Amino acid sequence: MISLEQLTKVYGHGDQRTVVLDRLDFSVDAGEIFAVVGPSGAGKSTLAQCVNLLERPTSGSVLVNGENLSQLSEKQLRVARRRIGTIFQSDGLYSRRTAAQNVALPLEYLGVTAAETRARVAELLGRVGLSNKAGHYPHQLSGGQRQRVGIARALALRPSVLLSDEATSGLDPDSTRSIVALLKELRDDLGLSILFITHEMDTVLQVADSVARLDHGRIVESGRIVELLRDPASGLGRALRPARSHESAAADATEWFVSYTSAAVPADWLTRLADQLGTTVSLLGASIETVDGATVGHASIGVTGADPDHLIAVAQSLGLDARTEQPADEPAEILEQAA
Amino acid sequence: MSILTATLTGPLPLNNNVPVADIPALVFPALLDTLIMVGIVMLIVVLVGIPLGALVHNLAPGGLFENPALHTTLSWIVSIGRSLPFLILMAAIVPFTRFITGTNIGIAAAVVPMSIAGIAFFTRIVENSLRGVPPTLVRVAKASGASPLQIIRTAQLSEALPSIIGGLTINTIAMIEYSAIAGTIGAGGIGYVAVTYGYQRFDNTVMLATIVILVATVASVQLIGDRLVRLTTPHSRTQARLPRAARREASLV
Numbered sequence: 341m342i343s344l345e346q347l348t349k350v351y352g353h354g355d356q357r358t359v360v361l362d363r364l365d366f367s368v369d370a371g372e373i374f375a376v377v378g379p380s381g382a383g384k385s386t387l388a389q390c391v392n393l394l395e396r397p398t399s400g401s402v403l404v405n406g407e408n409l410s411q412l413s414e415k416q417l418r419v420a421r422r423r424i425g426t427i428f429q430s431d432g433l434y435s436r437r438t439a440a441q442n443v444a445l446p447l448e449y450l451g452v453t454a455a456e457t458r459a460r461v462a463e464l465l466g467r468v469g470l471s472n473k474a475g476h477y478p479h480q481l482s483g484g485q486r487q488r489v490g491i492a493r494a495l496a497l498r499p500s501v502l503l504s505d506e507a508t509s510g511l512d513p514d515s516t517r518s519i520v521a522l523l524k525e526l527r528d529d530l531g532l533s534i535l536f537i538t539h540e541m542d543t544v545l546q547v548a549d550s551v552a553r554l555d556h557g558r559i560v561e562s563g564r565i566v567e568l569l570r571d572p573a574s575g576l577g578r579a580l581r582p583a584r585s586h587e588s589a590a591a592d593a594t595e596w597f598v599s600y601t602s603a604a605v606p607a608d609w610l611t612r613l614a615d616q617l618g619t620t621v622s623l624l625g626a627s628i629e630t631v632d633g634a635t636v637g638h639a640s641i642g643v644t645g646a647d648p649d650h651l652i653a654v655a656q657s658l659g660l661d662a663r664t665e666q667p668a669d670e671p672a673e674i675l676e677q678a679a
Numbered sequence: 680m681s682i683l684t685a686t687l688t689g690p691l692p693l694n695n696n697v698p699v700a701d702i703p704a705l706v707f708p709a710l711l712d713t714l715i716m717v718g719i720v721m722l723i724v725v726l727v728g729i730p731l732g733a734l735v736h737n738l739a740p741g742g743l744f745e746n747p748a749l750h751t752t753l754s755w756i757v758s759i760g761r762s763l764p765f766l767i768l769m770a771a772i773v774p775f776t777r778f779i780t781g782t783n784i785g786i787a788a789a790v791v792p793m794s795i796a797g798i799a800f801f802t803r804i805v806e807n808s809l810r811g812v813p814p815t816l817v818r819v820a821k822a823s824g825a826s827p828l829q830i831i832r833t834a835q836l837s838e839a840l841p842s843i844i845g846g847l848t849i850n851t852i853a854m855i856e857y858s859a860i861a862g863t864i865g866a867g868g869i870g871y872v873a874v875t876y877g878y879q880r881f882d883n884t885v886m887l888a889t890i891v892i893l894v895a896t897v898a899s900v901q902l903i904g905d906r907l908v909r910l911t912t913p914h915s916r917t918q919a920r921l922p923r924a925a926r927r928e929a930s931l932v
Contacts, residue, residue, distance in 0.1 A: 392822045418824050426822040432815050434838055436913055445833070446823035477913040497824070 342391070342424070342501045342533050343367030346400035349386050349557075360386045362557040363400065368533040370500070373523065375536040375544040377579075378554035384537050387554065388505040391535060392426045393417055404501055422446065425494030427507040432490050433478040439489045440465065440474040446496040464492040468522060484515030491522060495530075502526070502534045508543050516540075520547045545580055545631060553579070569636040572599040572661045581638060586625025589642030593622065594664060596651065600628075600637040602659035609658045610641070616654045617646045696882045706872060706888050710896070713868035716786050716793070716861070717854045723790070724797035724850065729843075731757075731798065732805025733831050741814070743827050760799025765857050768792055769864065789866030793857050797850060804846030808839040841912040848904025852897050859893070869893060 349361040360383045368374040378384050389395040391402060393409060401410045409420045433442050440461050447457045465471050468488040478486055487507060494502060504523070508516040520543065527534055536547055544551050545565065552562035553576045561568075561576040568577035589595040606612060614621040621643050628637035643651060648664070655662035697705055735757065737743040738750035763771070769792040776791040777783045812835055820834040836843070862870025869889050877886030909915045 389818075394818055394821055418826065421822055422824045424822075426819075428815055428819055428822075432819045434816060434819075434834070436838060436840065436911070445820070445825075448833075449820070449823055449825040449829050479914045493819075493823070 341367060341370050341405055342535065343403045344391070344400065345403065347387075347390060347397050347402065348399045349383075349390055349395065350398040360557050361390065361397070364554075364559055366552055366559065366562065368501070368535050370531045370533050371527060372550065373527055373534040373536055373548045375538060375548035375551040376554050377538060377541060377544055377551060377576075380539065382554045383557040384539070384554060385505065388426075388503060388537050392424050392503050392505075393421050422450070422497045423499050424501045424503055425497070425499035427487070427490050427494045427502065427504045429506045429509055433486055435478055438475050438477055439470060439481065439485075442478070442489050443492045443496060445493060450497065460496065461492075464495055465489075467495070467526075468492045482515070483511050484518055487511065487515070487519050488522065491519070491526070495526070500531075500533065502532045504534060504536045504538075506538055507536075508538065509540065516543055517546065523547060541580055542582070549632065551576065551580070566631055566634040566636060569631060570599065570601045572597075572601070572663065581627065584625060584627065586640040589624060590622070590644070593642035593644045594646075594648075595624070596641050596643055596662050596664055598639045598641060598655060599661045600635060600659065601661045603634055605635065605637070605659040609660060610639075612658060613641075613651075613654060613660075617643070617651060619644050619646050695880065697876060697885055699884060702885060702888050705876070705885065706869070706892055709867065709869045709872040709889075710892055712786060713855065713858050713870070713896070716789055716858050716866065716868055717851065719786075719790050720793040720797050720854050720858075721847075721851055723794045724801045724854070725847070727794075727798045728801030729805055729836065732802045733809065733836065735802060736806045736809040736835070737827075737831065743817070743830060757799050757802050760795055761803060763796075765792070765796050765860050766863075768796055769861060784865040786867055789858065789861035789864070789868075793854060793861060796857060797854050800853060801846070801850050804850060805839075805843055808842035808846055809835050811842055812838045841908045844904060844907045844911060848901060848908075851900050851904070855893070855897060855900070869896075 344364050344366055347361055347364040348359070351358050351360055364387070366374065376384060376387060386395065390397050390410075393402065393412075397410050401408045403409065404420075404423050409417070409423075412420055434445070437445075443461045443464050444457050447460060452460070462471070462474070465474055468491055470485060470488050470492070473481060473485060473489075478489070481489065490507070502523075508519050511519065523534060523536070524547065526532055536544070538544060548565055550562065550564050551568065552559045554560070561574065563571075563574070563576070565580065568574045569580060571577050610621060610623060621641050624640040624642055626637065626639035628635065628639075630636070652662050731753075735750065735753050738746045738753065740747065740750075742750075760768075769789075772792055772795065773783050776788050779791055780787040782788050816834040816838055817830055820830040825833065858866065858868050859870025859873065862868050862872070863874050865871060869892055873886060873889040873893075876882045877889060
């Protein structure tokens with residue numbers, strides 16, 4: 341488990357003073373994947389460097405399994421870093437070393453014997469599904485394979501925390517999906533706390549249990565993915581789902597936006613809504629999916645001549661939130677910021 | 680008239696050109712001298728230049744031991760070594776050379792100024808090669824628990840090796856050139872032969888022989904250097920193993 345307590349990073353002094361990270365507080369439990377999203381310049385890379393102790397925080401602390409790592413001397417720090425495995429963006433491999441030699445790096449730095457290293461490297465490469473690529477150089481591997489080597493390397497010293505710094509950025513969707521699946525598998529098998537820093541909202545949806553949005557060095561919103569998606573007022577929840585255009589309602593109908601707010605929404609809510617209102621309800625656009633086994637959904641419907649208060653009450657009884665307009669915070673804008 | 684003709688066409692007593700048959704005996708020992716001189720110099724240059732280049736690189740902003748004052752000082756010293764034309768450097772440090780070697784002529788004396796010029800040159804080459812290594816790799820090494828020396832060895836020097844070897848080739852060739860300049864102050868070697876026989880005695884045959892030998896030497900050094908660069912770069916090494924058609928395909932991808 342890793343926790344940040346009031347983590348603050350300030351660069352410069354006086355007029356030049358810039359607060360890059362402003363009193364961040366969150367923790368990632370063992371077996372949890374916590375995503376941090378935010379636009380470029382929000383402080384994501386500084387956060388990553390503070391977490392893997394490459395940068396010292398100005399104040400506040402980073403705790404791994406309850407132990408404060410931010411007050412250590414340079415030499416102790418080198419040892420402490422080994423508890424946190426870091427996966428870098430895909431260019432983090434040494435070009436003159438084979439996949440196996442890259443995975444062996446942390447063991448080599450630690451001074452592990454050659455025989456032990458060989459065994460551990462073979463085991464790690466097997467775990468990420470690259471046993472047959474041990475002798476390949478980075479340029480002979482695909483982006484996804486390179487990232488798998490990076491993951492194997494990050495796991496070499498059996499860390500309890502895995503930090504993924506834009507690990508899937510620049511990968512094609514298929515590779516991203518396979519890396520995400522691998523991370524989830526490792527999380528389950530090894531009980532890792534994974535801090536997943538990214539700017540890609542759709543990857544967050546695939547990988548994370550919880551998410552926090554970082555903006556101008558502060559966490560502006562955070563929560564469990566499913567809860568955010570079920571909260572129609574949540575800006576982050578809206579940013580997480582792609583903004584799709586929908587059909588417009590007939591001239592005599594009113595447009596309503598409906599979101600699932602609970603797990604107990606009946607699958608035939610549309611018919612039930614129409615029955616109980618005694619009117620026609622037309623479906624203009626919808627997306628219903630399961631995230632981590634929980635159903636979430638959003639729909640635009642056109643309703644002819646129904647009493648608004650009655651409609652809201654009926655929707656509520658079905659586990660739905662209904663409103664006549666999209667909440668003010670434009671999801672498209674957040675997406676754009678995030679990209 | 681006939682006497683004059685006879686004098687002009689007959690063997691000239693004043694002509695002391697080296698007979699063609701004797702040229703190898705003159706030129707090859709001189710080449711050996713040059714190789715020894717350049718060899719010793721390059722050994723010193725590599726032993727001093729690599730640590731010095733790594734130090735200058737890591738004292739710079741963003742380096743492992745960031746220290747602007749020390750970086751500026753070292754950088755200035757290197758720049759001074761780089762900015763003096765070799766002939767002037769050589770003349771300027773004669774007292775220093777004599778202090779170290781006890782002489783100011785011969786191979787030993789030439790090694791001192793050549794090493795100084797070579798170290799300054801190579802320090803910059805190493806620094807420049809290290810700058811070409813992606814900074815992520817240093818972060819990777821740090822995050823993997825590497826000590827500063829391990830970082831320099833594995834993340835910086837090892838990754839920059841092909842580029843450093845390329846620079847070393849250029850440096851070696853420059854040193855061969857410097858050895859010829861050092862020849863003018865009696866350092867021996869092929870440059871000395873070229874100056875005393877080719878230039879001062881107008882012996883064009885010797886001059887031509889030294890030129891051929893210098894061109895061949897420089898070409899061989901370049902060839903070996905290029906080969907080593909290719910051997911140390913996995914990308915080109917694996918590409919060279921592919922048949923030509925596959926290589927063309929790979930370059931299209």
